[in-house]
Amino acid sequence: MAGNALTILCEQLEKQERQAVAEFSLARQQLASFEHQLRQLESYRHNYMVQAMERGSDGMLASGFHQYQSFIQTIEKAEIEQQQSVAQLRTNVERKRREWLDLANRHKAIEQLIERQRQKEALKQARSEQKLLDEYATTQFARRNLLSD
Numbered sequence: 001m002a003g004n005a006l007t008i009l010c011e012q013l014e015k016q017e018r019q020a021v022a023e024f025s026l027a028r029q030q031l032a033s034f035e036h037q038l039r040q041l042e043s044y045r046h047n048y049m050v051q052a053m054e055r056g057s058d059g060m061l062a063s064g065f066h067q068y069q070s071f072i073q074t075i076e077k078a079e080i081e082q083q084q085s086v087a088q089l090r091t092n093v094e095r096k097r098r099e100w101l102d103l104a105n106r107h108k109a110i111e112q113l114i115e116r117q118r119q120k121e122a123l124k125q126a127r128s129e130q131k132l133l134d135e136y137a138t139t140q141f142a143r144r145n146l147l148s149d
Contacts, residue, residue, distance in 0.1 A: 006110060006113060006114050006117070007114065009110055010107065010110045010111055010114060013103060013106055013107040013110060014107055016103050016107075017100065017103040017104050017107050020096065020099050020100035020103050020104075021100055023096050023099075023100075024093070024096040024097055024099075024100045027089065027092050027093045027096045028093055030089055030092075031086065031089040031090060031092075031093050034082065034085050034086050034089055035086055037082055038079065038082040038083060038086055041075060041078055041079045041082055042079060044075060045072060045075040045076060045079065048068070048071065048072055048075065049072060051068075052065070052068035052069075052072065055068075056068075
């Protein structure tokens with residue numbers, strides 16, 4: 001009876017572990033996507049700054065320079081927000097990883113417990129069979145001795 005409960009628990013943990021792996025994988029994909037977007041923003045800001053300096057060296061009106069500067073600040077704000085999102089996603093990835101590993105360890109522990117119970121049951125069965133064989137052999141020996149007398 002306890003074996004059935006452990007088997008059911010093991011199956012539930014296996015299902016939860018598969019779900020945790022899927023969630024961990026999804027979180028890693030989201031992190032990679034956000035990191036890629038952050039690199040794109042950084043590259044875009046850098047290219048825009050280079051463009052602003054090139055145009056500035058050719059001579060630019062103050063209003064044009066102000067527009068470049070304003071747009072660069074907007075990009076920098078977007079970068080900061082993206083960096084915060086990346087940091088949150090890294091934390092989430094680590095949490096999902098720990099959840100998955102915890103479930104995997106629990107699942108493995110239950111599997112080991114089930115295996116130990118199976119081994120105990122097999123040993124018990126083997127001893128029972130050996131006892132029956134010993135009793136049979138004793139009975140056969142006693143019959144032979146009675147018949148030979």
